[in-house]
Each structure stands twice: as C-alpha cells, then as structure tokens.
Amino acid sequence: MTGQPGANDEIRASEIRNVVNEHGNLSVDATTLGDEDNLYDAGMNSHSTVRVMLAIEERLGVRFPDELLTRETFVSLASLERAVTYLSGSS
Amino acid sequence: MIEPRIVRPGLVGSGVGIDLVEVDEVAEALEHFGTRYLERIFTAAEIRSANGGSDHFRLAGMAAAKEATLKALTPADGDAVPLKSIEISELDAGKPTVSLSGASASLAARTGVSQLSVSVSVSAGHALAVVLAEGISRVEPT
Numbered sequence: 164m165t166g167q168p169g170a171n172d173e174i175r176a177s178e179i180r181n182v183v184n185e186h187g188n189l190s191v192d193a194t195t196l197g198d199e200d201n202l203y204d205a206g207m208n209s210h211s212t213v214r215v216m217l218a219i220e221e222r223l224g225v226r227f228p229d230e231l232l233t234r235e236t237f238v239s240l241a242s243l244e245r246a247v248t249y250l251s252g253s254s
Numbered sequence: 255m256i257e258p259r260i261v262r263p264g265l266v267g268s269g270v271g272i273d274l275v276e277v278d279e280v281a282e283a284l285e286h287f288g289t290r291y292l293e294r295i296f297t298a299a300e301i302r303s304a305n306g307g308s309d310h311f312r313l314a315g316m317a318a319a320k321e322a323t324l325k326a327l328t329p330a331d332g333d334a335v336p337l338k339s340i341e342i343s344e345l346d347a348g349k350p351t352v353s354l355s356g357a358s359a360s361l362a363a364r365t366g367v368s369q370l371s372v373s374v375s376v377s378a379g380h381a382l383a384v385v386l387a388e389g390i391s392r393v394e395p396t
Contacts, residue, residue, distance in 0.1 A: 209273065210279055210317060213295060229336045229357065232335065233332050233335075234331045
C-alpha cells in the first residue's frame with residue numbers, strides 16, 4: 164500500500180465498514196456501529212462471516228490464513244482492522 | 255469402614271449445534287465470489303458431490319452441517335477451525351456423516367468428543383442441520 168499511514172488506516176477502516184454493511188447480513192446499518200461493537204450481536208452469522216472475509220480479501224488485497232479464522236478475528240470492526248493491518252504488514 | 259459410593263456413567267465433550275443456511279445466500283455468494291467461495295468452505299470431495307458447485311441445495315445442506323458441527327464442538331473465541339477441516343458426506347443417503355481433520359480433529363480430541371451425529375433437512379429455501387457431539391463414556395463418582 165502507498166501513501167501516508169494515517170490515510171491508509173482511514174481508507175482501510177472505511178472499506179471494512181462498507182464490506183460489513185454489504186455482506187455482514189446485519190440487522191443494523193454498519194455505519195452506526197462503534198468500532199468495538201459485537202458484529203454477531205448485530206446479526207452477522209457464520210455464513211455471512213465467510214462472505215465478509217472473501218470481500219475484504221478482494222478489496223484490500225489480503226488473504227486470511229487458517230490461523231486467523233477465529234471468532235476473535237471477526238467479532239468487531241476494530242478486530243477486523245487489526246487483522247487486516249497485520250496481514251498488510253503495517254502497523 | 256469403606257463408605258459405599260454410587261457410580262453412574264457420564265459423558266465428556268458433549269455438545270449440540272444447530273445452523274440454518276439460506277439456499278439463495280449460497281447462490282449469491284457463489285455468483286459473487288465463484289470458486290474462491292467454494293474452495294474456502296468445501297473440500298474437493300464435497301464440491302464433487304455437489305456437481306462441481308452447481309447444486310446449491312446440497313452446498314447449503316453441507317454448509318449448515320459444517321457450522322452446526324463447529325457449534326457442537328464449542329470452540330473458544332480464539333480457536334481457529336477452518337470449515338474445510340469438517341467434511342460432510344453421504345447427504346443423499348439420508349444418513350449424513352461428519353469427518354474431522356486438522357484443526358477440528360484437534361479440537362474434538364482436546365474437548366473429548368469422540369462421536370458426532372448429524373441430521374440435515376433441506377427445503378426450497380433453507381437448509382437446517384443439527385449436530386450432537388458426544389464424548390467417551392466413563393464412570394464418575396457422585
């Protein structure tokens with residue numbers, strides 16, 4: 164990824180929120196959720212978790228390895244951002 | 255004097271899981287993500303059994319059974335258990351079976367689960383699966 168880290172962080176966070184909104188099957192608008200709100204409590208199910216993972220991979224050019232396929236990874240927008248940051252090799 | 259004690263058989267690693275998958279949701283995921291979707295969830299044998307992925311009803315049934323199995327195994331939030339490590343077969347015969355490998359097999363061993371029973375029902379719109387996980391019978395003092 165190029166550009167300033169701060170800008171990248173914002174773009175990444177925005178993309179993740181958009182993906183969760185489109186594929187997360189939530190009962191609420193993801194733009195209204197806090198970063199640490201529980202996505203499973205907001206309606207995300209196991210099948211939509213897979214869709215969210217594949218869409219993030221597609222849009223942000225990362226791949227979730229098997230060891231990151233945990234509930235902890237997908238439980239919130241913030242946990243997804245942490246995982247993508249880790250997978251992108253930046254902090 | 256030795257106190258008499260009552261013993262009864264017990265179970266370790268018991269659990270139950272249920273999952274509901276919309277057939278349309280599977281079809282949409284396939285349309286959007288194609289083979290990436292298939293290959294992240296299903297084993298090669300499962301994809302073959304679903305006519306290469308064109309049988310959405312079978313895919314939905316297997317996806318529900320995999321998720322129900324995962325719930326029955328009761329992983330911790332930090333346990334990584336890829337759905338491909340849970341394989342569903344014999345869906346047509348009316349008596350589906352579950353085979354575990356890799357991470358799911360390790361989780362079952364850790365939690366004492368030795369037997370999984372699965373039931374799957376598929377309608378025009380949904381696939382529903384229930385899985386019962388049971389462990390090794392043992393004698394426990396009461």
